[in-house]
Amino acid sequence: MDISLEPVTEDNWRACAALSVRPDQQAFVNDVAYYLCMCHYGSVWQPLAVVSGGEVVGFCIWGVDDDRSRWIGGVVVDAARQRTGIGRALVVALRDRLAAEPGCPNVALSYSPDNTAARALYASLGFVETGEMEDDEIVARWSPRDPAGTGGPAGNVGATR
Numbered sequence: 586m587d588i589s590l591e592p593v594t595e596d597n598w599r600a601c602a603a604l605s606v607r608p609d610q611q612a613f614v615n616d617v618a619y620y621l622c623m624c625h626y627g628s629v630w631q632p633l634a635v636v637s638g639g640e641v642v643g644f645c646i647w648g649v650d651d652d653r654s655r656w657i658g659g660v661v662v663d664a665a666r667q668r669t670g671i672g673r674a675l676v677v678a679l680r681d682r683l684a685a686e687p688g689c690p691n692v693a694l695s696y697s698p699d700n701t702a703a704r705a706l707y708a709s710l711g712f713v714e715t716g717e718m719e720d721d722e723i724v725a726r727w728s729p730r731d732p733a734g735t736g737g738p739a740g741n742v743g744a745t746r
Contacts (some may be wrong), residue, residue, distance in 0.1 A: 586637070586670035590645075590678055591633040593621065600641035601634050604663045613700045616646050620659040630658065635675050642666045645674055647683060650693070654726070655683035657694040660703075676710055684729040691729075695722035 591600055591676070602618045624632045635643030643666070646659040657679055662666060662672045682693045694712065696703040708714075712725035 586674040586677060588635050588637045588642070588674045590675070590682065591634045591636050591655060593624075593634050593644075596632050597636075597641055599646045601632070603643070604644055604661050606661060607664045607667070610664075613675060613697050613703065614659065614661055617659075617661055619642065620646050620661075620700075623659075633679070634661070635671065637671060639667075645675060645679060646698055647679060653688050653690055655686065655692045656691050657683070660694075672706060673710070676706065680710065680727055684727070689729065691726045693724055693726045695719040695724045697721070698723055 593595070598621065602616075602621065604617050605691065606614055620630070621632060622724060624630045629648040630646040631648065632644065632646050634641050635645065635659070636647070643662040644659065646656060648656045648658065650656055657676065660675065662675065676694075683692050692712075694707060695718075696707065698704075700719075707725050712727045714723055714725045717724035
């Protein structure tokens with residue numbers, strides 16, 4: 586799947602805000618407008634549009650924690666474009682981009698224990714559940730020093746968020 590991660594701008598924010606997930610997924614993600622407000626009015630999260638074929642097909646946010654770990658959040662793929670590999674391509678592209686930043690010990694994300702699809706996707710990409718919880722969500726981490734996600738001596742354990 587060929588995608589690009591692009592800054593959210595005055596030219597594409599409306600297309601981002603118009604994205605929606607399936608009804609059965611609404612319990613697991615917020616509306617993109619909520620994430621855009623978090624980014625605009627907070628100092629932690631940065632938004633990205635996911636573009637394929639010149640069209641906004643998804644959205645995500647990322648941030649840097651106090652321990653310098655990078656976090657992926659707010660992953661949204663439009664309902665009409667799901668099951669095409671966009672979600673997998675998005676997570677891999679953002680994970681690799683964040684892991685390449687100097688001083689990045691690991692890339693983290695969190696998900697509801699009930700979100701079995703997300704849990705399976707992230708595990709297949711080498712994210713390892715750490716036993717940490719972020720609010721009521723499971724935390725999983727991927728280390729550039731442990732890309733297979735074995736949780737071995739290279740890491741995949743980190744500071745609490």
